[in-house]
Amino acid sequence: MTKTAKTRNKKTLPKAAAEPKPAAPETPADMNLLRQLTIFDPEKFAAERIDVIGVGATGSYAVWFLAKIGMQNIHVWDDDTIESHNVPNQLYFMDQVGLKKVDALAENIKRATGVVIKTHSVRFEGQEPLGKHVFLLVDTMAGRKMIWDKSIKMKLNVSTLVETRISSDQGRVYILSPFNINHVRKWEATLCSDDEAEVSLCGTVPSIVTTASFIAAAAVWQFIKWLTARETAENEAIIGLRPMSVYVRNF
Amino acid sequence: MRTITVGRLPGLLKKFEIFDGDTVRTALDRAGISAAGMEIRVNDDAAGLDTSLQVNDQVVLTKPIKGNR
Numbered sequence: 001m002t003k004t005a006k007t008r009n010k011k012t013l014p015k016a017a018a019e020p021k022p023a024a025p026e027t028p029a030d031m032n033l034l035r036q037l038t039i040f041d042p043e044k045f046a047a048e049r050i051d052v053i054g055v056g057a058t059g060s061y062a063v064w065f066l067a068k069i070g071m072q073n074i075h076v077w078d079d080d081t082i083e084s085h086n087v088p089n090q091l092y093f094m095d096q097v098g099l100k101k102v103d104a105l106a107e108n109i110k111r112a113t114g115v116v117i118k119t120h121s122v123r124f125e126g127q128e129p130l131g132k133h134v135f136l137l138v139d140t141m142a143g144r145k146m147i148w149d150k151s152i153k154m155k156l157n158v159s160t161l162v163e164t165r166i167s168s169d170q171g172r173v174y175i176l177s178p179f180n181i182n183h184v185r186k187w188e189a190t191l192c193s194d195d196e197a198e199v200s201l202c203g204t205v206p207s208i209v210t211t212a213s214f215i216a217a218a219a220v221w222q223f224i225k226w227l228t229a230r231e232t233a234e235n236e237a238i239i240g241l242r243p244m245s246v247y248v249r250n251f
Numbered sequence: 252m253r254t255i256t257v258g259r260l261p262g263l264l265k266k267f268e269i270f271d272g273d274t275v276r277t278a279l280d281r282a283g284i285s286a287a288g289m290e291i292r293v294n295d296d297a298a299g300l301d302t303s304l305q306v307n308d309q310v311v312l313t314k315p316i317k318g319n320r
Binding site: 054056057058138139140141144165166167169170171172189192193194205207240241242243245247 | 260261262263290295297311313314315316317318319320
């Protein structure tokens with residue numbers, strides 16, 4: 001357990017709570033996945049490398065869900081530092097403002113699941129080959145295109161691309177094979193310009209945790225289906241939350 | 252009745268009667284849906300306001316989004 005986590009526990013535990021508590025998970029093997037196993041058994045896939053590029057609103061929750069379902073070989077890429085406006089809609093705590101996102105996320109994931117994620121506190125620019133599965137969760141279309149062209153498209157080391165997009169009350173989840181020409185053509189056709197983003201009246205990009213975590217959960221669900229019964233994972237899901245609606249398409 | 256399905260996401264898709272010579276533009280006008288700032292798809296493929304429509308076509312408008320922050 002990290003120093004920060006120890007301090008936080010000390011502050012919040014009342015003195016009377018001295019009775020023994022169940023031990024916190026120290027390693028992923030300690031996590032009791034009993035209730036999940038009939039839905040998804042991670043054993044066969046746990047060691048497969050997953051790269052999550054961008055750990056902001058969607059990315060931080062996606063890593064959380066991936067670790068919670070038992071995936072253990074997770075690499076995260078982001079060069080951002082946590083700012084106060086990130087706390088409401090991203091998986092970071094008030095006392096982590098000022099820390100690097102990847103370092104704070106590593107601490108939170110270790111504490112919650114025992115999984116030790118591999119952190120890369122840099123912007124991903126093709127520094128090293130990516131793993132078998134890539135969650136491309138960056139903010140800009142330009143960033144997506146650069147990473148896609150350089151490190152994912154037609155790269156035989158990457159067998160799965162998961163990509164999400166969110167706005168205030170809707171999101172999209174894509175899952176595809178980067179060396180399936182039909183998938184490549186259909187996904188590339190969905191890429192729009194960075195000029196078309198939703199902007200609020202005060203000039204900021206609106207975001208709320210309920211949309212971000214919903215879309216992250218949907219992305220991890222699609223990933224589970226892709227791993228276990230690929231034909232059941234729809235390649236595109238456009239999920240509206242206000243009103244609630246789902247539109248799916250297979251490539 | 253000869254119909255097409257028209258809708259804007261997020262939201263519901265509804266059936267409308269189709270008439271000879273209908274395009275995406277006339278269908279959207281009849282459905283009371285604006286295409287401003289939206290991407291247009293007909294049967295899952297990118298389309299424009301002047302795309303001709305046929306019976307059972309599905310016209311879907313989606314908002315371009317990009318963020319994850």
